[in-house]
Amino acid sequence: MAEFSLDRSDIAGVVLAGGRSQRMGRDKSGVMLGAESLLHHVLDRLSPQVFSVAVNADARAENVPVIPDRIPGKAGPMAGIHAAMTYASGLPKVSHVVTVSVDCPFFPADLVARLAAAVERPSQIAIASSEGRSHPVFGLWPVTLAADLEAWIATDEKRRVRDFLLRHDVTEVAFPLHPTRASLLDPFFNINTPDDLVEAERWLEALRA
Numbered sequence: 001m002a003e004f005s006l007d008r009s010d011i012a013g014v015v016l017a018g019g020r021s022q023r024m025g026r027d028k029s030g031v032m033l034g035a036e037s038l039l040h041h042v043l044d045r046l047s048p049q050v051f052s053v054a055v056n057a058d059a060r061a062e063n064v065p066v067i068p069d070r071i072p073g074k075a076g077p078m079a080g081i082h083a084a085m086t087y088a089s090g091l092p093k094v095s096h097v098v099t100v101s102v103d104c105p106f107f108p109a110d111l112v113a114r115l116a117a118a119v120e121r122p123s124q125i126a127i128a129s130s131e132g133r134s135h136p137v138f139g140l141w142p143v144t145l146a147a148d149l150e151a152w153i154a155t156d157e158k159r160r161v162r163d164f165l166l167r168h169d170v171t172e173v174a175f176p177l178h179p180t181r182a183s184l185l186d187p188f189f190n191i192n193t194p195d196d197l198v199e200a201e202r203w204l205e206a207l208r209a
């Protein structure tokens with residue numbers, strides 16, 4: 001049997017930015033880190049890795065398609081993954097969609113390449129991990145799962161990403177810590193609070209050196 005392989009032209013990318021940002025107190029997409037918004041940082045990092053990018057949010061974004069949630073009421077990250085999968089399933093030639101979180105500006109530059117290389121079957125999902133913790137929002141999803149996800153969302157009240165993954169063939173890809181001038185950075189460090197933003201400014205400085 002031919003080995004299954006994916007390349008960049010098979011994969012769309014979607015930034016999940018439709019959360020409540022309650023801990024930050026304002027929409028995280030527009031929060032500035034250094035000279036750029038978090039959304040800008042994440043789009044810069046994602047765009048070279050995928051065929052096309054979109055943002056899943058309520059608001060408008062800069063020069064990229066915006067996909068709203070199809071499930072009302074800010075039902076959590078799974079609602080964003082659902083919107084991403086449904087959107088990508090309508091794109092010609094795209095077989096997979098990668099999702100990333102808007103509050104995570106340092107995610108790996110080889111995220112998509114390494115997730116794609118780990119996938120062994122067309123129906124398999126690949127999820128990132130670091131330091132023994134999985135990051136299910138950073139996933140590579142076959143768009144053929146859109147119908148199953150739609151059905152699951154209708155029956156599972158909690159809609160937790162981890163519960164959806166239990167129903168499927170999943171491979172986890174461990175990413176190393178990133179060396180900086182200061183110390184080792186977890187590339188999935190995410191910014192939820194104003195204090196996290198202060199810490200992210202320090203990481204940005206340490207990466208620049």
Ligand SMILES: Nc1nc2c(ncn2[C@@H]2O[C@H](COP(=O)(O)OP(=O)(O)OP(=O)(O)O)[C@@H](O)[C@H]2O)c(=O)[nH]1
Pocket residue numbers: 016017018019020021022023024028056057069073074075076077078079080081083100101102103137192
């Ligand atoms: N589309 C969409 N994305 C969501 C939703 N809830 C969370 N997210 C996204 O999922 C990622 C992780 O979200 P969290 O940090 O857990 O939640 P948050 O809403 O951003 O922040 P808090 O309100 O402080 O918990 C972020 O990229 C969010 O934008 C939702 O209901 N819809």
